[in-house]
Amino acid sequence: MSALAAQDWLTAPSTRSVIAALEAAGGPGCARFVGGCVRNALMGRPIDDIDIATTLKPEETEAAIRAAGLKAVPTGIAHGTVTAVAQRRPFEITTLRRDVTTDGRNATVAFTDDWAEDAARRDFRLNALYADHEGRVFDPTGEGVADAAAGRIVFVGDPRTRIREDYLRILRFFRFFAWYGRGEPDAAGLEACRDLASGMTRLSAERVSKELMKLLAAADPRPAMAAMIGTGVLAQVLPEAGDLALFDAVVDLSDDPVVRLMTLFPVDAEAIRTAAERLRLPNSTRDRLVASAVAAPDVSLAMTDAQVRAAVYRYRGQAVSDAVLRRAAEAPGSDAARLLSIARTWVPPRLPVGGKEVARLGVAPGPETGRLLKAFEADWIADDFPTGGHAERLAALVSARRA
Incomplete structure (x- = not known):
């Protein structure tokens, strides 16, 4: 014993x-x-x-x-x-x-x-x-x-019997393989998962998404995900997922399951929102995935420090950090440390002027106030958030509008 x-x-x-x-x-x-x-x-x-x-x-x-x-x-x-x-x-x-x-x-x-x-x-x-x-x-x-x-993940008794008792066991098979498995997945288990994958449509979205996120949190979920692709299981869970190249690359960059999930979706906020609703992902996860997709078009690995700060101001640090990791996965071997450091540590300042400051310059409340503040904000961002000279900058804008 x-x-x-x-x-x-x-x-x-x-x-x-x-x-x-x-x-x-x-x-x-x-x-x-x-x-x-x-x-x-x-x-x-x-x-x-x-x-x-x-x-x-x-x-x-x-x-x-x-x-x-x-x-x-x-x-x-x-x-x-x-x-x-x-x-x-x-x-x-x-x-x-x-x-x-x-x-x-x-x-x-x-x-x-x-x-x-x-x-x-x-x-x-x-x-x-x-x-x-x-x-x-x-x-x-x-x-x-x-x-x-x-490190073998083998069903108790007949795999098909165990799966028909609870189709979530298909995802659990791959999740436990990701966490505890070594070598190749059990052949009989794989065959049963492949043959019975359509049964997962009976499961609640919440059970499926929780199991998927646990799988993605494994130290290296790549072999399990490859097996899921090969058996058609991933297509049942995430039909949006295609080639795993980005996913494979991002695993080396981040152990965050949300970041890993991000790379399984296209850069399409509406498609992500639809998938998140189907999977009943937590609102915080859905919003984070959508925010990264919105920020991605304005994020590149060639950004200057000032451009990173501008992106963080517009989209917030988490979204920029996630988008940077996606870009880094697209370019294996690249160094994104500088960009990530800024995205994760820089705290965006508040806009230093408002309607009161505009009114003091003789501008009547109304649409013109909003236009002036937008113009001030654009210049302030372009100059990398200077900490002084705000009154002079705003007065110059007002004078230029009146000229």
């Missing part, structure tokens, strides 16, 4: 208190760590979330947590999940389950006390791993530990 190397989270008082609470109600061995925390511990990766599987029913779990003086939150009680909070750390605890019915999006589950049944309904063998409070690893499929060691 495999065992986890020493883990701080495993021996932390908060973790011990949760396991002790569950075992007080269900006896030794009624609770095991499951999924990502076990997988990542075996692979030497950081641990984010600590999930626990238990033979206790949800109401028993909730009662056991409360009896131990810990906070219990019924976060997904219908599907068997209760979140325990110990020393401000959340632990998601789920009763062992088996699927009763599935429709490609949602599953009706029944609770069980059979660890093998629970493992059989999971997506990949390296995710169907359990560990007890001493770090002893249980591998019901018999292949999960080996897959974690080798």
